[in-house]
Amino acid sequence: MRKPFIAGNWKMNKTPSEARELVNKLKEITGNRTDVDMAVCPNDVSLQGVVEELASTNIKVGAQNMHWKESGAYTGETAPGMLADLGIEYIIIGHSERRQIFNETDQDVNRKVKSALQYDLKPIICVGESLAEREAGKTKETVTFQVKAALAGVRSEDIEKVTIAYEPIWAIGTGESASAEQAADTINKIRKIIAELAPGKESEVRIQYGGSVKPHNIEEFMSKPDIDGALVGGASLEAESFAGVIENA
Numbered sequence: 688m689r690k691p692f693i694a695g696n697w698k699m700n701k702t703p704s705e706a707r708e709l710v711n712k713l714k715e716i717t718g719n720r721t722d723v724d725m726a727v728c729p730n731d732v733s734l735q736g737v738v739e740e741l742a743s744t745n746i747k748v749g750a751q752n753m754h755w756k757e758s759g760a761y762t763g764e765t766a767p768g769m770l771a772d773l774g775i776e777y778i779i780i781g782h783s784e785r786r787q788i789f790n791e792t793d794q795d796v797n798r799k800v801k802s803a804l805q806y807d808l809k810p811i812i813c814v815g816e817s818l819a820e821r822e823a824g825k826t827k828e829t830v831t832f833q834v835k836a837a838l839a840g841v842r843s844e845d846i847e848k849v850t851i852a853y854e855p856i857w858a859i860g861t862g863e864s865a866s867a868e869q870a871a872d873t874i875n876k877i878r879k880i881i882a883e884l885a886p887g888k889e890s891e892v893r894i895q896y897g898g899s900v901k902p903h904n905i906e907e908f909m910s911k912p913d914i915d916g917a918l919v920g921g922a923s924l925e926a927e928s929f930a931g932v933i934e935n936a
């Protein structure tokens with residue numbers, strides 16, 4: 688049985704003090720839940736404070752990006768060992784904003800996934816099609832390519848540590864979510880790809896939906912057996928709404 692997993696991607700929002708305030712409220716409301724895995728992913732400068740505030744709760748902490756190298760002359764970048772040392776558990780890799788705005792390639796995503804696993808960070812790998820790709824009937828082709836590229840060379844025993852977040856780009860931050868049927872259809876395809884890459888692991892890998900998930904629509908997504916949770920952007924920026932997504936999951 689896969690445990691539902693709800694993660695919040697704060698993107699470039701919240702100062703370190705605001706981040707502490709948010710998680711303090713969040714832990715009051717939902718910090719002890721054990722039936723759902725929960726994580727928040729603040730900006731790097733807020734990670735330490737958030738780790739401290741959430742220390743005795745069941746809410747885990749993730750980062751939004753990392754470099755694949757161990758250390759070195761990469762000004763402005765964060766190494767996986769730095770995140771692991773802070774007690775970070777999850778790492779979002781290949782979010783569409785990183786792919787589109789910062790030109791992250793599928794090869795970069797793959798390097799980051801393999802590096803994260805070496806440091807015991809659990810990757811949340813984002814994949815998803817653009818509106819043009821969906822309209823051209825290329826959703827499954829796009830997502831298949833992204834998943835295979837991201838997991839190339841990943842050992843079968845490591846694949847279960849990975850979460851895939853299926854996030855159609857046209858649904859991110861737009862208020863227009865995919866329908867539960869659209870999401871489940873693509874997620875079912877992703878599960879088949881996992882079965883091809885690592886037979887048997889398809890029943891263990893968690894696959895989230897992401898794209899305008901709110902407290903009022905999470906239930907619909909969770910009613911689909913293949914959807915294991917959500918990666919939540921906008922609705923994770925307030926304790927009440929993020930807790931509402933968790934509550935209704």
Ligand code: PEP
Nearest residue numbers: 859860897898899920921
């Ligand atoms: C995201 O940023 O991963 C996301 C899904 O954002 P939103 O929930 O705001 O669409």
